[in-house]
Amino acid sequence: MGAITSLFVRKVVAAAGPGTDARNLLASVGLEADATVDPKVMIADTAYYDLIERIASETDITDLPLRTGASMRCDDYGALGLAFKAAPTLQGAFSRVERYARLWTNVVEYELRSEGNTVWFFLQRSGPRRLGLRISNEATLASAAAIAREVSTDGIFDPIEVHLQHAAPASTRAHEDYFGCPVHFGSDRDALLLSKDALARPNRLGDEGITQYLLGHLDQELASVESPKSIARRTRDVIARALSEGVPKMEDVARRLGMSVRSLHRKLSEDGLSFQSLTEETRKDLAVSLLKQEQYSIAEIAFLTGFSEQSAFTRAFKRWLGETPATFRKNS
Structure with missing residues (x-):
């Protein structure tokens, strides 16, 4: 989960003015109105966005x-x-x-x-x-x-x-x-x-x-400072969430990460990675995980990993692991 300094929260609440209940707004994210301001105290980014949207509903x-x-x-x-x-x-x-x-x-x-x-x-x-x-x-x-x-x-x-x-x-x-x-x-x-x-x-x-x-x-x-989730992990997360709509383009993933294509390419290259290889690894790992869960049919797994046809998924999986999805599921 992302984190943001509580300093920003206090500044937003103060800027909201008298039309809002500052004490109540701060309490909603676990902050005391009379406490000493400490920028090192962090809150969840989603809680911060919730607070802003609450202010928007009032003024x-x-x-x-x-x-x-x-x-x-x-x-x-x-x-x-x-x-x-x-x-x-x-x-x-x-x-x-x-x-x-x-x-x-x-x-x-x-x-x-x-x-x-x-x-x-x-x-x-x-x-x-x-x-x-x-x-x-x-x-x-x-x-x-x-x-x-x-x-x-x-x-x-x-x-x-x-x-x-x-x-x-x-x-x-x-x-x-x-x-x-x-x-x-x-x-x-x-x-x-x-x-x-x-x-x-x-x-x-x-x-x-x-x-x-x-x-x-x-x-x-x-x-x-604890290292945040690596750019490779964040990229894989976005790819995995998008696969049910087809294989995402790099520009779409970069946009969802809040960065330019150039920045994403540079950051991945610094780690010796490429967007294409990450996409392939994500599809493979997701397929392996889903095949271990009996509630998903192989046709559904093909769809969830970005394939339009089960036959294409089967060929790709055999290339990845040397056996068909059905055989892998049977032996797992």
Whole structure:
């Protein structure tokens, strides 16, 4: 199960305003309103999305993610926030987020990707694109803008463009006013498009010595964090769930994982894997598991593993294990 720092929960509840019962909302996810804020206290991502959707049922949340993001400060993030402030440039600051995001969530990954004179800051979050997740993505990008403005020498930071995969709300005026640039909903990505010139500007509190000390501390923290499910395992999970609709394409799996095809290909390659080999392994392992369960007929198993015909499944299974599905079931 995914986890998100309780800091975000408290920020969302505070931003929701007087039209909601803050104490009750926090209690619904196991947090005490009067307790000391501790970013290391985590809650389930699904509980966080449930809470956002509960707020949406009680009040208009069009600008909730913007108000949430605007409330974020570097100091809220502990050592990571200090490292963000101490980075000599904004490029360095965003690089800290890319590397150390796992310290406050295991459901979001960030990627900086250069493109000509610009850099994409991608937000990649897996899971069904329910309302809570979509609002969380908006708030996350809004918070990135807020802390970038905090460390900028003149307090100004406006992306070139903002991209969000989900549909636009009835009005996007608040979003464009907040980000100071065009905001494209219904995009193929969740990301900020930044200029290299803006990223190269020195930070107001940049300090290389402090940066190196903090990075050493963050590396130790990162090493102590339990490793999230590997990208191979996450990819296999998505493939397995999709097989009953046919063999999924890589772009469809990448989208369900909340990342680009390029990122998925790169991450799998780093582990010496390919999408094709993972798909084949997933189909084989799923078939073996289902054949051990008598309630499924071989025809049903063929369908559940992405084959349109039982004969094609039989040929594939014989290639995998050297015997037919019927023989394997009989000998299991």
